[in-house]
Amino acid sequence: MSEVQQAGIRTDDRVRVVLATHNKHKLEEFGAIIAQRMPQVELVEYDGPEPVEDGVTFAENALIKARVAAEHTGLIALADDSGICVDVLGGSPGVFSARWSGRHGDDAGNLALLLAQVADVPDRHRGAHYTCAIALVRPAEDGRVADERTVEGEWDGALAREPRGTNGFGYDPAFVPDGSTHTAAELDSDVKNADSHRARAFRAMVPVLHELLAGE
Numbered sequence: 589m590s591e592v593q594q595a596g597i598r599t600d601d602r603v604r605v606v607l608a609t610h611n612k613h614k615l616e617e618f619g620a621i622i623a624q625r626m627p628q629v630e631l632v633e634y635d636g637p638e639p640v641e642d643g644v645t646f647a648e649n650a651l652i653k654a655r656v657a658a659e660h661t662g663l664i665a666l667a668d669d670s671g672i673c674v675d676v677l678g679g680s681p682g683v684f685s686a687r688w689s690g691r692h693g694d695d696a697g698n699l700a701l702l703l704a705q706v707a708d709v710p711d712r713h714r715g716a717h718y719t720c721a722i723a724l725v726r727p728a729e730d731g732r733v734a735d736e737r738t739v740e741g742e743w744d745g746a747l748a749r750e751p752r753g754t755n756g757f758g759y760d761p762a763f764v765p766d767g768s769t770h771t772a773a774e775l776d777s778d779v780k781n782a783d784s785h786r787a788r789a790f791r792a793m794v795p796v797l798h799e800l801l802a803g804e
Contacts, residue, residue, distance in 0.1 A: 603801055606632040608657030608667035611693075613757040618668070620781045621790050626797060636660035646670065646683060646721035647738040654725040655733065662727055664800070666793075670720035670785060672759045674747065676706060676713050685759070695758055699751060703762055706747060718743040718763065718785035722793050726800060737796050741788025745772075756780070 607618055619631050639656045643649040646669040653667035671685025681688040681702065689697035706714060721740045728734035744766045751761035753773030760772035765783070772780055781787055 602628055602630045604630045604632050604663055606634050606657050606661045606663045606665050608634050608653040608665050610634065610638060614668070617777075617781065617784075617786060618666075618790075620777060621784075621787050624781065625790065625794055628801075629797070632661070632663060634661070641669065641683075643669075644683065646719055647723065647740065649683060650721045650723035650738060651725070651736060654723040654736070658725040658727040658733070664727075665725045666722060667725075668720055668722045668786060668789065670718060672702075672763065673717050673719055674702070674706065675715040676709050682719075699759055699762055702759065703747070703749070703751070707749075711746070714747045716745060716747050716763065718745075718759075720785035720789040722786075722789045724793060724796060724800075735800065737793075739789055739792035739796065741785045741790070741792060743783070743785040743788065 607615055609615060615631075615633060622629050622631055634657050636657060637660065639652050641649040641652055643652055649669035650667045653669070654665040657665035657667060669683065671682055673679040673682050681698070685698065686692055687694075687698070689701045691697065719740060719742050721738055723738045724736065725733055726735040745764050745768075748762045748764050748771055751773070752771045753761050753775075755775065755777060756771070756773030763772045764770065765772060768775070772784070
């Protein structure tokens with residue numbers, strides 16, 4: 589019996605993977621992306637502790653979350669850390685995107701502060717991009733880490749002047765992807781999940797998952 593089977597990771601022809609987040613929006617978005625690309629993966633909702641994200645890069649924070657989730661559940665863990673990087677702000681909010689206004693997870697406050705900070709910036713200088721780092725951690729039987737990987741994806745665009753749309757969260761109502769006149773929050777879920785920073789990062793993670801599961 590393989591290590592994955594012993595750990596209760598594989599059930600029949602499906603593989604159980606925990607997504608290290610308590611964010612329902614993120615769980616739904618990742619679920620849709622994974623269903624499109626790896627339907628054999630059963631995404632498990634995480635109910636464990638939430639670690640302090642004190643990394644200075646997206647990849648570091650994603651690894652912090654994935655390690656804790658893998659240790660807590662004994663399952664292969666995926667975690668992401670993502671945010672918006674605004675050119676004129678030198679790449680900020682960056683890793684501080686979720687707490688830009690001072691309180692973690694205050695989407696409305698974060699967005700309002702960011703738009704106020706760039707209110708006088710002309711359109712030609714309102715470039716921005718979303719970055720997503722995804723970390724994968726596979727636990728060993730003894731609770732240690734057997735394997736860990738990170739990948740990243742970026743989604744280029746610019747900041748709108750006013751929020752538009754309701755099909756999104758975070759900075760989506762103000763982020764206009766390159767080649768579009770709509771904000772990310774105005775896009776259909778299928779369109780966004782095919783091209784977002786999370787979708788691009790997960791595309792990079794797919795061969796890693798295939799490599800991991802091929803040996804089981």
